[in-house]
Amino acid sequence: MSAREPDPSARQLAALWGGAALALLALAPFGERLAAALPACPLHAVTGLPCPGCGTTRAALALAAGDPVAAFAANPLAALGWVAAIGGGLAALALVALRRPLPALPGWPARWRWPLALALAADWAYLIGREIATG
Amino acid sequence: MTNDIPPTPPPPPPADAAATPFPWEDRTRIGVGRGFLESVRDLLAAPTAAFARMRERGDYASPLLFALIVSILGVVISQFWMLVLGPSSFFLPIPGDMREEIFAGAALGTAGVALQLVIGPILALLGLLIGTAIVHLFLLLFGGLKESPSGFEGSFRTLGYSSVSQLAGVVPFVGWLLALIWGVILQVIGLARLHRTTPGRALAAVVAPLLLCCVCIVLFAATVIGLIAGAAASGR
Numbered sequence: 001m002s003a004r005e006p007d008p009s010a011r012q013l014a015a016l017w018g019g020a021a022l023a024l025l026a027l028a029p030f031g032e033r034l035a036a037a038l039p040a041c042p043l044h045a046v047t048g049l050p051c052p053g054c055g056t057t058r059a060a061l062a063l064a065a066g067d068p069v070a071a072f073a074a075n076p077l078a079a080l081g082w083v084a085a086i087g088g089g090l091a092a093l094a095l096v097a098l099r100r101p102l103p104a105l106p107g108w109p110a111r112w113r114w115p116l117a118l119a120l121a122a123d124w125a126y127l128i129g130r131e132i133a134t135g
Numbered sequence: 136m137t138n139d140i141p142p143t144p145p146p147p148p149p150a151d152a153a154a155t156p157f158p159w160e161d162r163t164r165i166g167v168g169r170g171f172l173e174s175v176r177d178l179l180a181a182p183t184a185a186f187a188r189m190r191e192r193g194d195y196a197s198p199l200l201f202a203l204i205v206s207i208l209g210v211v212i213s214q215f216w217m218l219v220l221g222p223s224s225f226f227l228p229i230p231g232d233m234r235e236e237i238f239a240g241a242a243l244g245t246a247g248v249a250l251q252l253v254i255g256p257i258l259a260l261l262g263l264l265i266g267t268a269i270v271h272l273f274l275l276l277f278g279g280l281k282e283s284p285s286g287f288e289g290s291f292r293t294l295g296y297s298s299v300s301q302l303a304g305v306v307p308f309v310g311w312l313l314a315l316i317w318g319v320i321l322q323v324i325g326l327a328r329l330h331r332t333t334p335g336r337a338l339a340a341v342v343a344p345l346l347l348c349c350v351c352i353v354l355f356a357a358t359v360i361g362l363i364a365g366a367a368a369s370g371r
Contacts, residue, residue, distance in 0.1 A: 009194075020261055027254070051347060052347050110281075
């Protein structure tokens with residue numbers, strides 16, 4: 001990963017990502033109330049089984065409460081995603097604010113496809129297994 | 136098993152966007168109101184031409200601002216119908232108790248609507264970014280980014296402008312379904328155009344997360360098929 005002066009799109013995306021990370025942190029105290037307004041998962045309501053995204057909100061609420069263990073238990077991949085989204089966003093915002101060159105992120109190599117697919121499948125299998133185990 | 140079906144060719148290169156820019160991206164010249172209305176019209180009547188006229192890179196602000204305006208209008212529309220008709224304003228082919236569970240938190244009341252209008256744009260920004268990340272991830276999984284000249288911004292622009300489908304909520308009962316169908320169509324057209332990929336890959340990237348996370352679509356399709364099959368059986 002090399003540092004270089006990015007095109008305007010990269011700087012805009014970095015600012016946008018950073019703004020979103022700040023927004024997430026600002027909304028964290030209201031997380032419980034916001035989550036209550038979300039519709040329930042249709043798949044879970046109909047079948048009793050979780051969808052791949054089930055636990056994403058609970059993971060976010062647990063992280064907001066400073067409980068990473070509960071966050072990873074709720075949905076490991078979602079918890080990782082939240083940490084990456086907020087941490088990466090704050091780092092990007094800092095680089096933009098300090099007018100530092102943004103790192104050139106690697107592209108999306110095709111070899112990432114299968115590991116990503118397997119990670120998604122493993123995460124969903126964990127959610128279903130936990131649901132069955134806990135009834 | 137052999138794959139004899141030739142791949143759908145990628146869409147042709149875009150028309151000269153500078154000659155006839157997408158109205159919303161020309162709003163400094165033609166005005167915000169006219170730019171918005173003409174963009175909504177174009178995305179409804181001629182979406183392929185609309186996506187062909189828009190820029191590919193260098194402007195995250197335009198699709199973001201467009202999506203924020205649409206989200207505010209969407210909140211007003213959906214809460215209007217929710218207040219007037221209640222949860223029955225959303226036709227869903229599922230039993231009533233499941234409907235109540237799904238919509239338990241949806242009716243917000245006046246204070247809730249006001250709050251949603253305040254934080255709605257923030258949530259729209261977050262939803263747009265998260266939704267873009269999910270679709271972009273699935274595009275990667277389905278090999279839809281091989282020839283992409285616009286990268287993440289292409290997905291962001293597509294989802295930002297496709298959010299116009301929320302305005303279909305003006306139709307009571309089935310507005311959400313029209314918005315879903317219109318949104319999928321717009322996203323497929325936009326992703327295929329901005330990533331230079333096939334409509335099939337774009338469709339897979341858009342529909343896969345919906346199928347995985349919203350089985351209601353499957354249920355709806357099953358219900359429709361069941362109704363058709365039932366009607367056909369009774370007509371014999």
